[in-house]
Amino acid sequence: MEQSVWSVPDSEANEMAGSTLPLRALGRLLRGHRMGAGKSQLAAGLHIEISPQTLGRMEDGQKIKISTVQIGSLLDFYRIGNPSAERSEVLGLWDEVKQEVRAAKRNGTSAGWWRAYSDQYAYHFDQYLSLEATARSITIFQLALIPGLLQHPEYRRAMIRIADPALSAVDVERRLELAARRQAMIAERADALRMKCLLSEAVLGHKPGGRKVMAEQARYLADLSTRPNICLQLVPLDADDHPGLVVQSFTLLEFPPLSSRNLTEPPVVYVEGYEGALYLEHASVIDRHRRAIAGIEQVALSESDTRQLFSRIAEEYRA
Structure with a gap:
C-alpha cells in the first residue's frame, strides 16, 4: 500500500488524510x-x-x-x-x-482514521475510503449482497468468515470495528451526506450466517430506512426489463464544491471485483451509470413499500 505523502516545504512535511x-x-x-x-x-x-x-x-x-x-x-x-x-x-x-x-x-486526523485498519482491507480500498469520507452523495446498486455501509454486525461477521475462514478472532473484531466506524461516520454526516441504495431483492434471498442473522439484517435495514439521509429501495425479482439486468454492482460518489474556489470534483464510479477495483471518472461513463440508476429507479419499490417488505421478511426469517 502506498504510504508516501505530499511533502510541504520549509520543514512542514505533514501527513495528509486520504485523497482530499x-x-x-x-x-x-x-x-x-x-x-x-x-x-x-x-x-x-x-x-x-x-x-x-x-x-x-x-x-x-x-x-x-x-x-x-x-x-x-x-x-x-x-x-x-x-x-x-x-x-x-x-x-x-x-x-x-x-x-x-x-x-x-x-x-489529529492527519493519517485518515481508517489507516489504523490498513492491515484489514485490500490496498485498493484505501482510496475508496478517502473518497467516501468526503462525498456529499453516495448511490449504490447491489445485486447479491447487502452493501457494507448497511450490514448488521452479525451479517458482516458471517461475510468475513466466508471471505477468510482462517482469519484470527482479533482480526475479525478489527474488521467489525472498521465497519462500525464507517457506519457511524455516515450517521454523523447526516446533514452533509445523502445515501441512496438500490438493492436487488436477491440480496435478501442469500443467507450469510443463517436465518437468524438474516432476520436481524432485514430488521436493521427497516430501521435504517427511516433515517432522513438514507433512501433504500428494493428491485423486485419479477420487475420488467431494466438496466440492472446488465450492469454489475457499483457505487457512484459525488462531491461538494471546494470550499474556497469555484471548482467541483467530478463524480467517481467505483466497481469492486474479487481481485481489485476500478475507479471510473470519464464523463460518458458517469452518464451511462446515471442513466442506469434512473432506469433501475423506475422499477424499484417505493421507500415505504421497501420498508414494509424488510419488516415482512424479518418476520418470515424469525418464523
Whole structure:
C-alpha cells in the first residue's frame, strides 16, 4: 500500500488524510497542463526527478512526496507563464492542499482514521475510503449482497468468515470495528451526506450466517430506512426489463464544491471485483451509470413499500 505523502516545504512535511478534494483537483489540473503541453509522464517525471508512476499517482490525486519548488518546475516545463491565471490557479490549489495538511495535523486526523485498519482491507480500498469520507452523495446498486455501509454486525461477521475462514478472532473484531466506524461516520454526516441504495431483492434471498442473522439484517435495514439521509429501495425479482439486468454492482460518489474556489470534483464510479477495483471518472461513463440508476429507479419499490417488505421478511426469517 502506498504510504508516501505530499511533502510541504520549509520543514512542514505533514501527513495528509486520504485523497482530499483539493488534492484530486490539483492532480487533475496538472494532468491537463501536461497534456496541453504535449509532455509525457516520463518526461515530466524526469524533469523533477520522480518516476512516471509517481507522477501518475499525483495526477490521480493520490499522495506522493513533492515540494513547492517541484510544482513550480513542472509549471515551467509545461510553459505555464509566471505570472498567469493558470499558474495562480495551480498554486492556489497547492496552498489549499497545504492548509488541509496543517489543519489535519492540528486536529489529529492527519493519517485518515481508517489507516489504523490498513492491515484489514485490500490496498485498493484505501482510496475508496478517502473518497467516501468526503462525498456529499453516495448511490449504490447491489445485486447479491447487502452493501457494507448497511450490514448488521452479525451479517458482516458471517461475510468475513466466508471471505477468510482462517482469519484470527482479533482480526475479525478489527474488521467489525472498521465497519462500525464507517457506519457511524455516515450517521454523523447526516446533514452533509445523502445515501441512496438500490438493492436487488436477491440480496435478501442469500443467507450469510443463517436465518437468524438474516432476520436481524432485514430488521436493521427497516430501521435504517427511516433515517432522513438514507433512501433504500428494493428491485423486485419479477420487475420488467431494466438496466440492472446488465450492469454489475457499483457505487457512484459525488462531491461538494471546494470550499474556497469555484471548482467541483467530478463524480467517481467505483466497481469492486474479487481481485481489485476500478475507479471510473470519464464523463460518458458517469452518464451511462446515471442513466442506469434512473432506469433501475423506475422499477424499484417505493421507500415505504421497501420498508414494509424488510419488516415482512424479518418476520418470515424469525418464523
